[in-house]
Amino acid sequence: MLVSILIPLLFLGSFAFITSSRVTEEKTKLSGIETLRQMDGNLRFIIQDVENISLFLISQGDVQQYLSSASEDEKVRSRIVGMMMNLASSKKYITDISIVSRKFPTTMSTATLYDSNLPQQVDIRKVTDKMWTGVYQVKDYSGLKNVITFIRPLRSTHHYGDLGWLAISIDEKAISQYWSQPKLGEGRGQVALVNEEGLILSATEKDWLAKPLEELYPGLTREFSANLYGSMTYGEGANKQTMLHFREPSVGWMLIGMIPYDQYSAQNRYILLLTIAAVALAAMISVGLILFVAQRVTNPLRLLTRLLAKIDPDAPLPLFPTNSSDEIGKLGASYNMLGRHIEKLKAELIRNEARKKEADILALQAQINPHFLYNTLSSVHWIALMADEKRIADMVEALSDFLRISLNQGKEFYPVRQEIAHIQNYAQVQAIRFPDKFNIDFIIDDNLQDKYMLKLLLQPLVENALIHGIQKKEGAGAITVYLEQKDGMMCFLVLDDGIGMTEERLAAVRANLLPNANREQKEIRGSTSVSYGLRNVNERLILHYGPDAGIEIESRLHAGTRVSFSIPILEERDENHDS
Template sequence: MRRWMQSSLQRKLSVIIILSMIVPLLLLGVFAFAISTHITEDKARLSGIDTLTQMNNNLDFVIQDVENVSMFMISQQEIQRYMSSPSEDSIARSEIIGLLTNLAASKKYIADITIYAPRFDTSLSTSALYRSELSSQVKISEVRHKQWTGVYEVENASGLQPVITFIRPLRSTHDYRPLGWLSISLNETVLAQSWSVLPRIGESQGQVWLINDQGQILSTADKSRLAAPLESSYPGLLTQIGLSGTAYDGSLSYGKGEAKQTVMYQHNRNAGWTLVMMIPSDQYTAQNRFILQLTLIVVLLSMLISAALIWLVVSRVVQPLRHLTRLLYHSDPAYPLPAFAIDSHDEIGRLSRSYHRFGNHIAQLKQQLIRNEARKKEADLRALEAQIHPHFMYNTLSSIHWIALMSGETKIGAMVQGLSDFLRLSLNQGKDYCSVEQELNHIRNYMQVQEIRFPDKVRMSWAVDQRLYEHTMLKLLLQPLVENALIHGIQKKDGPGTITIHLEQEGGWIRFMVLDDGIGMEPERLEQLRSMLSQTAHSAGEEHQQVRNAHSDTGYGLRNVNERLLLHYGAQACLRIESRPQAGTKISFAIPLEEGYRENLDCG
């Protein structure tokens, strides 16, 4: 046996690793069995307490909201005037009922709001009740302070409905004399939805009750138990929980043997109610037995599988594959795949060679894809420009210009001349760059046409540093922004408006700003545009196409300009938008002061 082990490092490592694994696995099984009961019970208790806390917070919100609504109602001037008037005002009554109905409809847990007016021997209610058991809970005329009733049934057009009612006196805000009473009824069915989803402990066999300070069940999933005392089903439980205002929240075990249950409770001190959750203990005891069985099975299977796998892969497979996994995990898609050198002729060696061929193939495909995309964009641009024969277009527009002048149509002549100059710079003999002065002249030609189309509607203002005229920039950046300001800002405004072109130097950058005093944008629309531009700046490939499709109906010109700025100048040059409703919009961008020396010769 010793010679057999010493003759192979694989056997040594396999036997040592198997023996070192068996002992921890056995200890782990014993440890899991010993503490599973405590862990499962603690997890069930903590999960129940967390859930109960969420339920109590929801209940607290509802209670506080009901009190806020009641304070709002009793302080309303219309209600105060109606309740204090010597005679009933039918118009005021209708308006108050409408107000009550709107409030009740806005909160799904409010079943009814009623104002009792003893002066007129009447009541104002949001719903017509055929029958109500409120009189069995409290005598309205004897209510001197705000209070909650127990649960009772009312019958309306929807049928029988369990409700819990909050009542408070309605007093004059001037002399504090009693005027009547206000009641707000909670729909118990809606309220119970907050605790209808129990934690997945005990195969969903847990129960939740909402009880008042007298131990009466106010709300539960089991509607047959409503209004019944909890003590009748669980004797002595209320004594252990405590229902006083100073009682603490907590948990306890109730019952013995198979009837043992874990009880968690929290007090709501705003209304004097208590939330009680009970989970049968035998459910997580059954889980403990299942955990024990599962642990034993896992330990045995782990021992067998580990012994077989260790023996097969310890010498040759594990280390090379782990090395390859680390290389792939830390590889960056932007760079070539790292080298994986294995000097062998077995499967691992062949895998290494295949890995290298695969990496080279990916790099070639990436370069080919980049070239194809660049060629495609260039071809699309050239095809678009080729659709208009420049010389034919210029000659035709020139002929129209002179005919208009000879006919005395000076406006038409000026409009055609502006259009001709506009198209001449737009095409620019296929060049992508122009001078700042050319770009500004391009805007002047564009606005010459637009001012004829919309006389006395728009005025241009220029604030330009003429020392920047000779600098080079990407062409056709300002025109879409000016067009956007004209169409979406000035044209929608009542009366004339002004578009201002502002150009200045900021350090090593040239800052362009297009400002208008049009209708501006709402914050939601402004945020939508900013989000669209931000997504365009961070998208690529198919993801970029999805961004374009998602905003295909709006902001196309802005998105196009932003994309060109990003591709040519980087993220610092992208568009910035500021706007306020009815105050106007400012769109700005910046380009480097020394624009690409390689492009200087491209200016026309």
């Protein structure tokens, strides 16, 4: 017992630990990608905002006028600088906006820079298309700053000639604040922004700025997929990390997140300790249970075993003496109750077998008689056709199909669609006999058409509805056959708007269907064919599907009657269903 408990627990603990590790890692990756997505949203907003500001400035009338004029206009220049300063001061991440004229030596700028490393990045006068520089340092009145600059040519809106260049510088410190909120990897992860050349533009570690990513993580860039985002494992041992990337397609930059791999181990250590504690506790409980079973249960059970070994299959179970109220005493009492129940079941089985044989004989008679008529009706059908009596031929053909389905090669089960066809043939025969007296509608769930059911269950119900409901009513009536699937069962309903029944008559019919009703009382109550047909269907349902499958009847005088029952769904033919 101890081994049988410990081995599954060890396997379960190992499986839980491995699965937890994988789930934790995958969850951290997904969470990290989502964090990078939020960071990229903030970054995209800044990039788009800078683009919009640049478009606004290059199309501004004063800027176009100043750069297109033959000489510098100080008033226009002052207005332009004031406007740029207003734009720069409204954006906390913009450190400087500058306009370099192709003709004039003076540069319009919103900041006073004492020193700038921009010339080491790019010669602004050779820029022919918009671009972003790498990160570099500038020095102003507040000290050194790391900035990234967006540069684009400034052209005339009239003749598209080159007038100068526009440069908008972004403070790396301001945008790097987005890399810390929300936190990556519960605050233990690192984030870096890399441009198309693989140079780090911004990072949570300031020592990484302007360095190639390959210098810090050799071979990492080649491992990244071309997808918008992705993840991979980099490094070995203590330096093992999960690398996440998210691309910003508008400028070709890439956000890279690094999460230490030992973070997963710390989270999974709790699962490991819990598993060990569960196994140890299970071992102690198992030892105690084994001792208890050996001392308190085994000996009384041996006595019960010897008693059971002496059982005679043809005789009732011997009684077990119950002298205690503990578990063994309750087991002995249950054993005695089981013996009495078995005897009761034997008697009930004998009665049910007799009832089933009786019902099977009645069903067999219903099959044998139409079998003789089937061949005869086939001949009548051809004689009617040769005599050009189409109505007679149709009626005989429908009756012939009706009888053929009733036979069903002697098999008790067939598909639902065959039962529906059986009713349609019956209705066709009756429609010729009683023209314009009734209509029959079918509302059938198509998914149940090929499911199997006990044959000849619905036709007697439809016949009762027609003979005892519709025919006794003045004018035409309607019969509806409804089938739906509910809670794994096939639910049948036969509904008519015929004459209905009084409450006394309905009570008598219901009483006649009770399986334990006195046989003589049944014969008295069931003298009419309506009770016989319902009783026959009800008994076949109970015998083949169990006591819960009996029919239910509801009726109101001059309003109609509804008869319903539910049976299990059978996927295929099972002639030994009762077993």
